[in-house]
Amino acid sequence: MKLFVLHTLMATPLRSICKASFCSSSKHLKGGVSMVQGASRGIGLEFVRQLLEKTEKDHVVATCRNPSGATGLLELKRRFEERLDIQQLDLTVESTIEASANFIRERYGSLNLLINASGVLSIPDVLHPETTLSKVQKSSLLFTYEVNAVGPILVIKHMWPLLKVGGASGTERDVAVIANLSARVGSIGDNRLGGWHSYRSSKAALNQLTKTISVEFARRKDPVICILLHPGTVDTDLSRPFQRNVPEDKLFTKEFSVQKLLSIINNAKSSDNGKFFAWDGQEIPW
Template identity: 45%
Template sequence: MAVPVALIQGASRGLGLAFCKHILKSRTSAAVIATCRSPDGAADLRVLAGQHAGRLTVLKLDVDREEDVREAAARVKESFGRLDLIVNSSAMLHPSGKGETSLRDVSAQGIISTLKTNTVGPLVMAKYFSPILQKGGGGFGQQPAEKSKQHSGVIVNITAKVGSIGDNGLGGWYSYRMSKAALNMATRNLSIELGRSRPKVVCVSLHPGTVNTDLSRQYHKNVPKDKLFDAEQSVSYLMSIIDTLNIEKTGKAYSWDGTELPW
């Protein structure tokens, strides 16, 4: 069987870095491609690459720049020829670092910037990388015996519970909520189109829980300790879900505990 290949978009810190560490440790034969905006400034990622020479490849990719995504896809195709998993993990809460608490805080530029990174970026990733995922060998997820239901690759978009329209009872955080709700729609659309392809690609949105990272740390004071995860713990939960994915689970959003999230 071919070596599984995973690409983690937004791998310099937080969940992305934790995904790299987890896969390198738990899948001793897997190759990992880690992308970030500025590899030269990603000290932790450079250390990890040194520890796993030959297994971890670091690529420069700014998800806000379509030309970066296109060039990275060409390099991956040339060097690896295939992919089994993509995790889109980079995100911003808002350019200011704070979620809007009311309509007074909303600005057009803030919404546009947040949507560009959180929604447009993962969709453009799918545009350029899905043909390479279709050449994968199904190295992640479960493959049913029935050949027509087997998949080649998996796209995971990291969403957030606050992006659920049905679950929204508090309001606020316009840009972030809208960007994640739109990302969920992109995931659903992708699951339909890539579920018709031969071979098929599984597409899901995953909610990591409340994670102790820079993105939302200032809002954690009221979060119960047992519901505040470090990045490694969250990724462990998410990888357990990824390992159970198949084409029948495509096009849905799942929380860290495996429960399905309402759109």
């Protein structure tokens, strides 16, 4: 029942704060345009920061469910007022995804990079990774699937017509890139410990959906590729309850992980379409 109430609250669209002080109407802006979905904290917020700091021309559209409470994003907005736009997007409400796509179309006309960074593993007193089959609940399976798999794919559905090659500074890419943050535990071939049924299966579903999209892009000969990225175990709110047994040298800072992931993204080629990479560039088995 608690999970149902939480889901209902999350499905209520929040008022966008992208009003006069946050948005301008010109498409004629220099540099590339990146979108980071799930940008209010953790890895998503760090992607926004590094994308803005690496050049003086590129623009970033950062989306999250509750912009007014995203203190980290608001601080970046004060630093990069002309190059950062913040949009409200709730993965469980498709109309908010469509609204963000319309905003990008009207303001910029196109998009060079899409990063789906959001994800859910646990929610205190509501959602916990299952340690045994007896703890699996239908509500947990459906909720994690909706957030970790369905939502990112709907974002791609609406952003795909906007993805174009070119414009992004500091990269040699000849393709636009969609990067979905997955996890090594989503690999079926690498699963030796079991458990975490909802999280594992939702990430496995994200992997399959992304792979399927990549096949369609290749068949259409679109200059767009889809890749999956495993960031490693990163010191964020998502992983913090589960860090006790992680070796010190395997627990990464957000800065380190995102730097590695951006290197993979910026060097991505057409031949990487549909591949699943770890933070160090090594491919992960399906």
